Amino acid sequence: MDKIYEQLSRFALTEKDRSLQEMTTLRIGGTVKYTVYPESVTALDSIMHYVKDLGMPYKMIGKGSDLLCADRPFDGVVIRLDRHFITSYYTENILTAQAGASIIALAVDAMKQGMSGLEFASGIPGTVGGAIYMNAGAYRSSMCDIVREVYVYRDGKIEWIPAAECGFGYRSSIFQKHPDWLILAVRMELTPKDSNEIRELMDDRRKRRWASQPLEYPSCGSVFRNPENRNAWELIDGIGYRGMQKGGAKVSEKHCNFIVNTGGAKADDYLCLIEEIQEKVLENYGIELITEVEKFNWQTNR
Numbered sequence: 001m002d003k004i005y006e007q008l009s010r011f012a013l014t015e016k017d018r019s020l021q022e023m024t025t026l027r028i029g030g031t032v033k034y035t036v037y038p039e040s041v042t043a044l045d046s047i048m049h050y051v052k053d054l055g056m057p058y059k060m061i062g063k064g065s066d067l068l069c070a071d072r073p074f075d076g077v078v079i080r081l082d083r084h085f086i087t088s089y090y091t092e093n094i095l096t097a098q099a100g101a102s103i104i105a106l107a108v109d110a111m112k113q114g115m116s117g118l119e120f121a122s123g124i125p126g127t128v129g130g131a132i133y134m135n136a137g138a139y140r141s142s143m144c145d146i147v148r149e150v151y152v153y154r155d156g157k158i159e160w161i162p163a164a165e166c167g168f169g170y171r172s173s174i175f176q177k178h179p180d181w182l183i184l185a186v187r188m189e190l191t192p193k194d195s196n197e198i199r200e201l202m203d204d205r206r207k208r209r210w211a212s213q214p215l216e217y218p219s220c221g222s223v224f225r226n227p228e229n230r231n232a233w234e235l236i237d238g239i240g241y242r243g244m245q246k247g248g249a250k251v252s253e254k255h256c257n258f259i260v261n262t263g264g265a266k267a268d269d270y271l272c273l274i275e276e277i278q279e280k281v282l283e284n285y286g287i288e289l290i291t292e293v294e295k296f297n298w299q300t301n302r
């Protein structure tokens with residue numbers, strides 16, 4: 001009898017031993033002991049109290065589109081909001097969306113509503129929560145341009161924090177410094193615009209993405225952040241790593257800031273390519289490449 005599973009199941013739908021390969025876009029990773037899908041803030045609060053009392057590790061996962069998970073099992077609890085925290089609504093030009101909503105679905109809906117501001121997000125395969133955490137962006141726009149307030153569960157309390165207090169920077173936010181704060185919802189300010197114009201821009205960008213990114217393979221998007229005034233892909237190309245392969249992990253020929261899973265890639269092979277690239281770029285250019293993808297469930301020495 002698994003008492004933890006039994007208790008978690010009273011709070012929320014709970015799954016045992018699900019693979020991170022099914023929960024991430026990179027399709028790499030070990031199994032998760034418990035995965036929970038709370039339906040309400042009350043359930044989430046109960047889960048957090050229970051898990052913290054047990055001293056169990058936990059992790060919020062959105063669509064897993066920015067995670068490089070280790071192959072070993074995660075003996076803890078993964079919390080997912082993408083099943084029940086997915087509501088969104090407009091109050092004039094303010095869009096309020098729950099954290100588990102798909103940011104692509106919101107961008108498409110905004111286009112249909114004739115609301116501009118989310119066009120940049122129409123190719124980012126994450127949730128609202130993950131997009132806030134990463135301050136996700138593209139085409140010189142990012143979440144911080146439209147976010148007005150973020151609804152956060154922290155220290156057992158829930159509050160709206162203004163965008164000015166979210167510490168947004170290039171692919172960064174205050175939430176990266178406080179992994180125990182859980183994003184529940186966000187208010188974004190959009191601008192009315194002709195739907196057809198928005199559609200055309202989004203269609204054009206979709207074509208550009210398909211032409212320039214290896215979307216036919218599992219990946220986590222761009223692996224490295226662009227250093228100041230440089231493109232990470234140019235540096236990777238410069239050290240001769242375009243097309244470099246380790247096991248099933250391969251630097252994309254199409255876009256070398258993508259490392260794709262060509263099938264059955266091991267987390268170690270993937271990380272090995274990342275570390276080699278960082279070493280060689282430092283040697284050749286004196287530039288420290290910082291990863292955009294986040295490592296999850298690795299031993300502390302890796």
Ligand SMILES: Cc1cc2nc3c(=O)[nH]c(=O)nc-3n(C[C@H](O)[C@H](O)[C@H](O)COP(=O)(O)OP(=O)(O)OC[C@H]3O[C@@H](n4cnc5c(N)ncnc54)[C@H](O)[C@@H]3O)c2cc1C
Binds near residue numbers: 220
């Ligand atoms: C093909 C492809 C293209 C991509 N293109 C882009 C792009 O153009 N621009 C860009 O910025 N990114 C891009 N990405 C990366 C990724 O989609 C974004 O970073 C996205 O915002 C991650 O959202 P997620 O829900 O998948 O987060 P996850 O990967 O699940 O999680 C990322 C981090 O956010 C935290 N998190 C998630 N939800 C919450 C929450 N509710 N509360 C607190 N913390 C939370 C997690 O704990 C984790 O630390 C791309 C990825 C892929 C696979």
